[in-house]
Amino acid sequence: MYLSKVVGSVWMTQKEKGMENLKLLIVQPLNLDRKLEGNAVIAVDRIGAGVGEIVLITSGTPAQRILGDRISPIDAAVVGIVDSFEVNQ
Amino acid sequence: MYLSKVVGSVWMTQKEKGMENLKLLIVQPLNLDRKLEGNAVIAVDRIGAGVGEIVLITSGTPAQRILGDRISPIDAAVVGIVDSFEVNQ
Amino acid sequence: MYLSKVVGSVWMTQKEKGMENLKLLIVQPLNLDRKLEGNAVIAVDRIGAGVGEIVLITSGTPAQRILGDRISPIDAAVVGIVDSFEVNQ
Amino acid sequence: MYLSKVVGSVWMTQKEKGMENLKLLIVQPLNLDRKLEGNAVIAVDRIGAGVGEIVLITSGTPAQRILGDRISPIDAAVVGIVDSFEVNQ
Amino acid sequence: MYLSKVVGSVWMTQKEKGMENLKLLIVQPLNLDRKLEGNAVIAVDRIGAGVGEIVLITSGTPAQRILGDRISPIDAAVVGIVDSFEVNQ
Numbered sequence: 001m002y003l004s005k006v007v008g009s010v011w012m013t014q015k016e017k018g019m020e021n022l023k024l025l026i027v028q029p030l031n032l033d034r035k036l037e038g039n040a041v042i043a044v045d046r047i048g049a050g051v052g053e054i055v056l057i058t059s060g061t062p063a064q065r066i067l068g069d070r071i072s073p074i075d076a077a078v079v080g081i082v083d084s085f086e087v088n089q
Numbered sequence: 090m091y092l093s094k095v096v097g098s099v100w101m102t103q104k105e106k107g108m109e110n111l112k113l114l115i116v117q118p119l120n121l122d123r124k125l126e127g128n129a130v131i132a133v134d135r136i137g138a139g140v141g142e143i144v145l146i147t148s149g150t151p152a153q154r155i156l157g158d159r160i161s162p163i164d165a166a167v168v169g170i171v172d173s174f175e176v177n178q
Numbered sequence: 179m180y181l182s183k184v185v186g187s188v189w190m191t192q193k194e195k196g197m198e199n200l201k202l203l204i205v206q207p208l209n210l211d212r213k214l215e216g217n218a219v220i221a222v223d224r225i226g227a228g229v230g231e232i233v234l235i236t237s238g239t240p241a242q243r244i245l246g247d248r249i250s251p252i253d254a255a256v257v258g259i260v261d262s263f264e265v266n267q
Numbered sequence: 268m269y270l271s272k273v274v275g276s277v278w279m280t281q282k283e284k285g286m287e288n289l290k291l292l293i294v295q296p297l298n299l300d301r302k303l304e305g306n307a308v309i310a311v312d313r314i315g316a317g318v319g320e321i322v323l324i325t326s327g328t329p330a331q332r333i334l335g336d337r338i339s340p341i342d343a344a345v346v347g348i349v350d351s352f353e354v355n356q
Numbered sequence: 357m358y359l360s361k362v363v364g365s366v367w368m369t370q371k372e373k374g375m376e377n378l379k380l381l382i383v384q385p386l387n388l389d390r391k392l393e394g395n396a397v398i399a400v401d402r403i404g405a406g407v408g409e410i411v412l413i414t415s416g417t418p419a420q421r422i423l424g425d426r427i428s429p430i431d432a433a434v435v436g437i438v439d440s441f442e443v444n445q
Contacts, residue, residue, distance in 0.1 A: 008176040015169035080193035087186040097354040104347035162332040258371035275443040282436035
C-alpha cells in the first residue's frame, strides 16, 4: 500500500462488465515530504474520499476484496482516508 | 488502473490456448498533461476502443475477469473508454 | 521480499472493511549498503516491529496470508524482524 | 502483456518441482521503434518461438494458465509469436 | 522470472507464521553482460543454491507454488540453479 493524494476524477460511459456504479478517482503517490511524486493511478473509492485528501491505496488482486463477491476487473482501491502519519527516518 | 491512449494493434497467428479471437491493442500510458509517457502495453479489448481514444487499463490477474470463466493467460485489459477526466492538483 | 527500515506510522479512522485493528507502518527499502533507497510503502505489522528496525516485507496477494482466513484488501506486510544479514558480492 | 524479442536460452539441471521439461527463453522488451529496451526476462515457451522472433509475453499468475492444471512456479510465458504490429501515435 | 546472483543471506528470529525453517537468500539481478544490476531481493531457496551461483528467481503468487500446500506469505523463490545461458542479441 502507499500514500497518495486525490487529484481528480474519471468518467466513462462505455465500460466492461463489473465497472458499473464505481466512483473512479485519480490519485497520485505522495513521498514522505508530502510532495506528489510518480505516476497517477485510477482507484475505486467507496468510502467518500475527496480531492485534496491523503488516502491509502492498495493494488492488484487485493483491491478486489473491497467489492466482496462482486466480480470486477479493478486493480486499485482506496482503503482508507489518512488522518495523520509520522515519519522518523 | 491507469489512463492510456490506444496507439496501435498486434496480429498473431501462432499463439497459446486461450488467446484465440481476442482483439489486441497497443496502448501507451498517458500522464495528467495528456502526454504519452512510459512503456507501451498490449491489452485485450472487448468494448470497441479505437486508435486515438483514451482508455482505462487494468493489469494482472484482475484483467482476466473480463473473460468470465474462459481460461486465458492475458494480464492486461481495456475496462472502459474515458469520456472525460478532471485534474485539480 | 525485500529489506526495509521502519520509519513511521499511519493512522486512519475512515477505512474499508477488513482494515480494522491493523497496525500500519511506513517502511522504506534498504539497499545492501544499509542506506534508505526508493519509495516508502505502508505495510501491516503483527509481530511488533518498531521504528528503526530492519524488517522483511512481502508484497501483493502473498501478504494476505498473514491474516489467515480474514478478508482484507492489504497488499504489503512485515513477515520478519531481521537479526542480521551478510553480503558477499 | 508486452512485446519482446527472443535473444537467448537458459539451461538448468538442478531445479524446483514443476520446472521439469520447460523450454526457457531469454526475452528482452521491444519499444515501439522496434529497439531492445529494459531488463531481460526468462519466459517459458511452448509454441516454438526462436531467437530473433518478436513474441508477446504475459507476466505473473496469468502466465501459469499456459500449463493448465500442472502446478509450476513460473511467472512469465510466451503467449504468441507476433506476425505484425502497427503503430499510429 | 529473471537471472540473479546469490550475494548473501538473511537471519530472522521473530517472524510471521509460515516463515519457519525457510532458508532466505539475498539475490541481485544480473544483466545479460553478467553484471549485477538493480535492487536486491530476498528469496526462499529449497534447492541448495550458494553464494556466487547464478539462479532463476520467480516472483509474486507463483513463488508460493514451491511450498506446495503449506501456507506462507513468501513472494520470491529460487526455482533453479543456472548451468549456462546463451545470448544472441
